[in-house]
Amino acid sequence: MANTMIGVIGGSGLYEIDGLENATWQTVDTPWGAPSDAVLTGTLGGVDMAFLPRHGRGHVHSPTTVPYRANIDALKRIGVTDVISVSACGSFREKMAPGDFVIVDQFIDRTFAREKSFFGTGCVAHVSVAHPTCPRLGAACFTAAKDTGITVHNGGTYLAMEGPQFSTLAESKMYRDSWGADVIGMTNMPEAKLAREAELCYASVAMITDYDSWHPDHGEVDVTQIIATLMGNASKARDMVAKLPALLGATRDACPHGCDRALEYAILTAPEARDPGLTAKLDAVAGRMLAPA
Numbered sequence: 001m002a003n004t005m006i007g008v009i010g011g012s013g014l015y016e017i018d019g020l021e022n023a024t025w026q027t028v029d030t031p032w033g034a035p036s037d038a039v040l041t042g043t044l045g046g047v048d049m050a051f052l053p054r055h056g057r058g059h060v061h062s063p064t065t066v067p068y069r070a071n072i073d074a075l076k077r078i079g080v081t082d083v084i085s086v087s088a089c090g091s092f093r094e095k096m097a098p099g100d101f102v103i104v105d106q107f108i109d110r111t112f113a114r115e116k117s118f119f120g121t122g123c124v125a126h127v128s129v130a131h132p133t134c135p136r137l138g139a140a141c142f143t144a145a146k147d148t149g150i151t152v153h154n155g156g157t158y159l160a161m162e163g164p165q166f167s168t169l170a171e172s173k174m175y176r177d178s179w180g181a182d183v184i185g186m187t188n189m190p191e192a193k194l195a196r197e198a199e200l201c202y203a204s205v206a207m208i209t210d211y212d213s214w215h216p217d218h219g220e221v222d223v224t225q226i227i228a229t230l231m232g233n234a235s236k237a238r239d240m241v242a243k244l245p246a247l248l249g250a251t252r253d254a255c256p257h258g259c260d261r262a263l264e265y266a267i268l269t270a271p272e273a274r275d276p277g278l279t280a281k282l283d284a285v286a287g288r289m290l291a292p293a
């Protein structure tokens with residue numbers, strides 16, 4: 001049994017969470033640079049919690065410049081076991097309406113201008129992301145959202161685009177009709193891949209703000225409309241997050257889906273061929289696998 005620490009990464013509109021006891025904004029240094037902001041830590045219902053605003057308070061970082069590696073490293077470093085990503089998204093499905101939430105379980109990664117791995121020359125690793133989210137954590141998010149009275153859809157494919165511009169009409173139709181994506185956003189990749197490399201359980205809650213640009217009755221994406229919907233969504237998300245500690249509990253067993261053991265057979269570089277500089281940087285993310293026998 002290990003202690004649970006729930007780490008919430010707040011997307012656009014969600015820059016704080018409510019009700020934390022002993023709440024402290026904690027600066028965390030990482031070998032990958034500074035995270036998006038300090039991390040708000042505390043307890044909720046007796047469970048350790050951490051909150052990191054993905055774009056920083058005041059929305060400083062663009063989807064491309066969010067320091068994804070530093071964010072995941074920082075959460076791992078302070079003891080987070082379960083990461084819940086909360087994100088504003090466009091919808092490709094009529095039934096997934098603005099104001100609804102979707103528990104994402106698949107991704108299509110179309111991002112191209114971001115560092116996507118902690119590993120590289122001198123320490124090569126290949127983790128599986130066939131099932132990129134943790135079903136146990138996703139189920140807890142689904143229940144928390146349902147119990148909050150949110151219209152929530154269980155399962156959906158998130159198309160991660162580079163941005164910062166929204167999609168063209170042709171792209172929007174292609175993602176929806178040919179590629180089968182359900183929602184679109186700009187930030188869950190490489191975040192989900194990095195969480196898997198760091199052996200963290202990861203779930204993604206998409207808060208729908210708009211119908212992107214494919215919908216004949218809704219025209220193009222309008223950021224002022226998004227922001228209006230976003231404010232209501234963010235308040236629902238805070239209520240949803242408050243229900244997670246009771247659902248997840250203060251202690252946890254090993255993840256039944258193996259998220260916390262993702263690196264077990266993933267590191268290919270022979271111990272004697274590893275770059276000590278890189279392995280030092282991997283202390284929090286992969287220290288468990290890199291410690292001398």
Ligand SMILES: CSC[C@H]1O[C@H](OP(=O)(O)O)[C@H](O)[C@@H]1O
Nearest residue numbers: 011012054063087088185186187
């Ligand atoms: C506010 S519209 C575009 C912006 O919102 C989403 O951010 P996040 O995923 O962090 O909630 C989307 O990915 C874009 O970055």
Ligand SMILES: Nc1ncnc2[nH]cnc12
Nearest residue numbers: 088089090184185186212
């Ligand atoms: N339509 C959209 N495309 C990409 N990111 C978004 N975030 C919110 N709405 C979005």
